[in-house]
Amino acid sequence: MLRFLRPASRFVSAAAARPVARSAFQLFPRVPAIIQSQGYATEGGVKDYTVRDALNEALAEELELNPKVFVLGEEVAQYNGAYKVTKGLLDRFGDKRVIDSPITESGFCGLTVGAALAGLHPVCEFMTFNFAMQAIDQIVNSAAKTHYMSGGIQPCNITFRGPNGFAAGVAAQHSQDYSAWYGSIPGLKVVTPWSAEDAKGLLKAAIRDPNPVCVLENELLYGQVFPMSEAAQKDDFVIPFGKAKIERAGKDLTIVTLSRCVGQSLVAAENIKKKYGVEVEVINLRSIKPLDVESIVKSVKKTHRLLCVESGFPAFGVGAEILALGMEYAFDYLDAPAQRITGAEVPTPYAQKLEDMSFPNESLIENYIAKMLRL
Amino acid sequence: MFSRTLRTSHVAAPLRNNAFSRTTLVKRTVTTDAATAHAEAVPAEDTKPFQVTLSDESFETYELDPPPYTLNTTKKELKQIYHDMVSVRRMEMAADRLYKEKKIRGFCHLSTGQEAVAVGIEHSLTKEDDVITAYRCHGFALMRGGTVKSIVGELLGRREGIAYGKGGSMHMFAKGFYGGNGIVGAQVPVGAGLAFAHKYKGNNNVTVALYGDGASNQGQVFEAFNMAKLWNLPVLFGCENNKYGMGTAANRSSALTDYYKRGQYMPGLKVNGMDVLAVKAAVQHGKEYTTAGNGPLVLEYVTYRYGGHSMSDPGTTYRTREEIQRMRSTQDPIAGLKQKLLEWNVTTEEELKRIDKDARAAVDAEVAEAEAMPPPDATPQNLYEDIYVRGSELPFMRGRTLEENYYY
Numbered sequence: 001m002l003r004f005l006r007p008a009s010r011f012v013s014a015a016a017a018r019p020v021a022r023s024a025f026q027l028f029p030r031v032p033a034i035i036q037s038q039g040y041a042t043e044g045g046v047k048d049y050t051v052r053d054a055l056n057e058a059l060a061e062e063l064e065l066n067p068k069v070f071v072l073g074e075e076v077a078q079y080n081g082a083y084k085v086t087k088g089l090l091d092r093f094g095d096k097r098v099i100d101s102p103i104t105e106s107g108f109c110g111l112t113v114g115a116a117l118a119g120l121h122p123v124c125e126f127m128t129f130n131f132a133m134q135a136i137d138q139i140v141n142s143a144a145k146t147h148y149m150s151g152g153i154q155p156c157n158i159t160f161r162g163p164n165g166f167a168a169g170v171a172a173q174h175s176q177d178y179s180a181w182y183g184s185i186p187g188l189k190v191v192t193p194w195s196a197e198d199a200k201g202l203l204k205a206a207i208r209d210p211n212p213v214c215v216l217e218n219e220l221l222y223g224q225v226f227p228m229s230e231a232a233q234k235d236d237f238v239i240p241f242g243k244a245k246i247e248r249a250g251k252d253l254t255i256v257t258l259s260r261c262v263g264q265s266l267v268a269a270e271n272i273k274k275k276y277g278v279e280v281e282v283i284n285l286r287s288i289k290p291l292d293v294e295s296i297v298k299s300v301k302k303t304h305r306l307l308c309v310e311s312g313f314p315a316f317g318v319g320a321e322i323l324a325l326g327m328e329y330a331f332d333y334l335d336a337p338a339q340r341i342t343g344a345e346v347p348t349p350y351a352q353k354l355e356d357m358s359f360p361n362e363s364l365i366e367n368y369i370a371k372m373l374r375l
Numbered sequence: 376m377f378s379r380t381l382r383t384s385h386v387a388a389p390l391r392n393n394a395f396s397r398t399t400l401v402k403r404t405v406t407t408d409a410a411t412a413h414a415e416a417v418p419a420e421d422t423k424p425f426q427v428t429l430s431d432e433s434f435e436t437y438e439l440d441p442p443p444y445t446l447n448t449t450k451k452e453l454k455q456i457y458h459d460m461v462s463v464r465r466m467e468m469a470a471d472r473l474y475k476e477k478k479i480r481g482f483c484h485l486s487t488g489q490e491a492v493a494v495g496i497e498h499s500l501t502k503e504d505d506v507i508t509a510y511r512c513h514g515f516a517l518m519r520g521g522t523v524k525s526i527v528g529e530l531l532g533r534r535e536g537i538a539y540g541k542g543g544s545m546h547m548f549a550k551g552f553y554g555g556n557g558i559v560g561a562q563v564p565v566g567a568g569l570a571f572a573h574k575y576k577g578n579n580n581v582t583v584a585l586y587g588d589g590a591s592n593q594g595q596v597f598e599a600f601n602m603a604k605l606w607n608l609p610v611l612f613g614c615e616n617n618k619y620g621m622g623t624a625a626n627r628s629s630a631l632t633d634y635y636k637r638g639q640y641m642p643g644l645k646v647n648g649m650d651v652l653a654v655k656a657a658v659q660h661g662k663e664y665t666t667a668g669n670g671p672l673v674l675e676y677v678t679y680r681y682g683g684h685s686m687s688d689p690g691t692t693y694r695t696r697e698e699i700q701r702m703r704s705t706q707d708p709i710a711g712l713k714q715k716l717l718e719w720n721v722t723t724e725e726e727l728k729r730i731d732k733d734a735r736a737a738v739d740a741e742v743a744e745a746e747a748m749p750p751p752d753a754t755p756q757n758l759y760e761d762i763y764v765r766g767s768e769l770p771f772m773r774g775r776t777l778e779e780n781y782y783y
């Protein structure tokens with residue numbers, strides 16, 4: 001689609017969304033999964049799910065559907081996951097499929113990459129992505145580049161997942177957003193779920209995708225409750241990569257955001273509406289590689305203002321990328337320079353008040369919207 | 376089996392052959408029970424040296440002559456050691472309370488049960504030697520010269536905390552103490568680097584580089600081993616084997632749980648880490664050994680953490696309550712030393728009670744002071760200071776928005 005977009009010029013009408021990855025790559029006949037009911041029934045078959053439950057269900061379904069899928073990581077089995085995302089999986093699928101690894105990220109990441117090269121579909125869990133820095137060479141050099149280096153001979157169907165980004169009160173080494181790092185690597189796909197539906201659909205799509213995919217979750221979202229549609233509760237639910245979701249429609253300003261910042265932006269948008277009656281459109285990117293430039297441009301064409309909200313370091317970050325793309329593809333439609341709200345350029349401090357100053361929050365976003373719209 | 380492979384290998388060094396016959400003869404096994412230790416002719420004076428004999432279950436060696444099973448000490452020193460362990464425990468108890476009161480944020484890893492390691496190590500080093508460890512660092516920070524007030528202040532995120540509220544529970548630094556590191560295993564090569572600097576500068580000092588049984592499997596630990604041996608660095612690698620890495624028992628993470636043998640080509644020494652005197656004797660010996668140019672050692676301190684991995688882990692899902700109770704009631708390092716001090720007539724029940732009371736009161740007073748200290752003001756200056764060395768900062772750091780940019 002992108003190749004039809006002309007920089008700073010005409011916008012090409014929406015093409016149909018690409019076919020869902022799974023139909024093309026599904027190698028195994030689907031067996032009906034025993035889906036445990038995880039949430040509370042609400043109207044229309046919609047149920048409340050935490051993001052944690054959604055991820056757990058996605059893993060359980062994919063383990064059920066495809067014997068090539070296995071989960072490996074620190075504390076994923078007997079301890080039920082450091083953040084309980086893999087709860088119950090050992091009991092249900094046994095220790096061949098759900099494997100506790102030693103604390104040796106570079107080693108077990110490399111090992112799962114090898115298993116993927118040999119045709120298995122590993123889900124390699126990092127307790128958090130902070131620790132994946134120990135293994136980033138395996139992710140980038142062994143997983144992401146191999147298909148290309150082999151001239152297309154050697155695929156690597158692997159999913160790297162775990163919490164990423166801001167975590168509360170854990171200081172500099174345990175609270176960092178790696179979206180931009182992975183998002184810059186050709187050969188990787190990178191998704192950043194916010195809601196329970198995002199989490200389930202994107203993780204399942206990641207496991208089914210024949211390429212290496214990083215699923216960048218967020219610890220603070222794990223316990224958040226979201227409605228899950230009936231369709232999303234099914235075991236064939238996947239979310240195609242590269243399609244952003246308009247979480248809130250609006251005409252006055254476009255916020256492009258991801259992960260935890262989606263929720264913050266929605267709160268800010270509601271508040272600003274109450275105060276000033278303006279309508280902010282909030283776009284949840286869902287995946288950052290591929291990135292849905294089309295939806296962004298379409299929205300900017302309507303609102304003429306673009307704000308990116310993300311929580312990574314500002315330099316060379318997701319916000320920088322969104323703004324550059326806005327410049328390249330939507331310059332003609334912008335009434336004012338696009339802006340970004342990011343994490344501050346500082347290692348995460350421990351003390352709460354300082355930490356508060358280091359990451360976006362609802363009121364900062366709200367004030368910035370007001371400023372951009374001169375309210 | 377592992378040792379046999381080495382024994383018959385042809386890279387034999389004279390040291391090893393000797394050591395081997397000796398260790399096989401000795402046939403001692405380390406337990407965390409220090410019951411058989413004794414001391415005779417304890418002088419009346421507090422500062423007059425005398426000798427204590429360690430339990431014969433204090434050490435096990437790998438390719439190494441065992442350290443002496445005797446330790447020269449004074450009554451004063453023994454009482455100080457006791458005082459220090461009581462202080463560390465009291466401080467950790469305060470942290471436990473403050474965490475439960477929600478005054479400490481994030482992760483908080485306590486060393487309750489493991490006090491003999493930090494205290495024993497400190498009492499065999501000088502301030503010119505170095506220590507580096509992981510996130511379970513409060514006791515080490517205290518022993519290396521941090522004050523209770525500054526350590527607890529850090530836990531509380533106070534401006535006068537040991538790291539000015541920037542580091543929190545996992546990141547504490549002091550002279551000769553290089554943290555306080557959050558990435559499991561990463562501190563081990565860094566520790567080798569500290570030793571490299573000692574050698575480079577011609578210091579006659581040692582670096583103690585600590586890591587857990589879980590951390591021992593990180594590749595970079597072995598990379599550090601290799602360089603340290605290759606370049607004969609004065610480093611004492613030290614595995615604090617508290618039997619678990621989070622919820623994973625040592626034998627579920629490690630192909631060889633004899634952590635002191637993991638240096639393969641490096642001699643090793645397993646120590647009863649619940650006996651502070653054994654720890655002191657081992658590290659003292661290790662320091663002499665490595666500063667004499669004999670190269671690095673791998674120590675294993677066999678110990679036990681009473682609490683969960685961190686405050687959010689109840690610590691009872693992967694081990695039995697009985698196990699914890701048994702360790703607490705029969706192997707406790709503080710109770711163990713106390714019993715010896717009484718048996719040896721180093722001190723009296725009353726004096727120990729007074730030490731207990733004084734140590735606790737001192738800790739409690741400092742904790743109260745720490746609680747009264749203010750957190751850092753929410754100013755950009757406080758936020759952006761110290762990203763770079765003062766005077767060498769970038770012109771500015773970017774804020775969350777352009778308007779928040781901070782210009783130095």
Ligand SMILES: Cc1ncc(C[n+]2csc(CCOP(=O)(O)OP(=O)(O)O)c2C)c(N)n1
Pocket residue numbers: 074103105127131134511557558559560586587588589590591615617619620621684
């Ligand atoms: C590279 C890395 N991986 C994982 C973690 C998460 N983590 C923190 S502590 C820990 C267990 C470490 O156990 P051990 O080395 O035995 O030390 P102990 O906690 O018992 O002192 C894990 C897995 C981390 N901090 N860093």
Ligand SMILES: [Mg+2]
Pocket residue numbers: 587588589615616617618619620621
């Ligand atoms: Mg351990």
